[in-house]
Amino acid sequence: MQTLELIARSQAGDKAASERLLEENTGLIRAVARRYYGRGVEPDDLFQLGSLGFLKAVAGFDPSFGTQFSTYAVPKIAGEIRRFLRDDGTVKVSRTLKERAAAVRLARDRLSKALGREPVLSELAEVLDLTAEEIAEAETAVCAVESIQQPAGDSGLTLEAVLSDGPMEEQVVERLALRQALAQLPEREARVIALRYYHALTQDRTAALIGVSQVQISRIEKKALAHLRELLG
Numbered sequence: 001m002q003t004l005e006l007i008a009r010s011q012a013g014d015k016a017a018s019e020r021l022l023e024e025n026t027g028l029i030r031a032v033a034r035r036y037y038g039r040g041v042e043p044d045d046l047f048q049l050g051s052l053g054f055l056k057a058v059a060g061f062d063p064s065f066g067t068q069f070s071t072y073a074v075p076k077i078a079g080e081i082r083r084f085l086r087d088d089g090t091v092k093v094s095r096t097l098k099e100r101a102a103a104v105r106l107a108r109d110r111l112s113k114a115l116g117r118e119p120v121l122s123e124l125a126e127v128l129d130l131t132a133e134e135i136a137e138a139e140t141a142v143c144a145v146e147s148i149q150q151p152a153g154d155s156g157l158t159l160e161a162v163l164s165d166g167p168m169e170e171q172v173v174e175r176l177a178l179r180q181a182l183a184q185l186p187e188r189e190a191r192v193i194a195l196r197y198y199h200a201l202t203q204d205r206t207a208a209l210i211g212v213s214q215v216q217i218s219r220i221e222k223k224a225l226a227h228l229r230e231l232l233g
Contacts, residue, residue: 003069006020025070028054029047029054032077033047033081036082046081050077050078050080050081053078053080054077057069057073057076100130104124104138111123118209120208120211121209122211185227186227189220189224192224193225195210
């Protein structure tokens with residue numbers, strides 16, 4: 001099957017065509033990614049980023065451009081990698097937030113032992129002389145991205161599974177794009193996602209820590225996931 005036919009099928013929603021295009025262009029993607037070796041990002045991550053750029057090129061290519069697809073795809077692949085490197089590929093966390101997060105962790109451990117249970121957010125706020133929002137912000141900021149593969153407390157679903165239902169290639173590249181998307185969520189939505197998927201808490205436990213009802217947590221979580229899908233789309 002010719003490349004242009006595969007592109008047309010992919011643009012029409014044929015996932016098998018997208019997968020075949022990725023397979024047939026692995027060498028091209030790796031060749032572009034190789035230019036950026038030695039910049040602090042693993043080669044496999046660079047390839048995954050390049051794959052994301054390649055898929056965007058497939059989605060946006062028009063034969064009327066008058067260029068070969070590979071000529072159009074290369075700058076898209078390189079652009080995705082350069083954008084990631086420019087942003088350091090991670091959500092930047094200030095030293096103040098890191099120190100605050102460490103203090104919260106220590107206070108949480110001490111209170112848990114003293115109370116015989118997990119302290120609520122208001123108890124931590126009183127001990128640390130911080131607001132509940134400041135505590136949640138610190139904890140959310142230092143969450144590890146790998147936790148998208150950690151099951152949530154009640155549903156057993158991972159954030160990765162909730163956000164992606166595409167083929168494996170798309171799920172892998174979305175994992176990298178998620179690093180930027182999380183940083184763009186409103187504060188409360190980011191806090192709920194962190195507690196639910198990064199700390200694997202149930203909706204009831206999340207509600208108790210934040211000080212709202214379980215129904216409100218459910219609504220905030222749905223809204224946050226919708227925002228993430230938008231940002232990743």
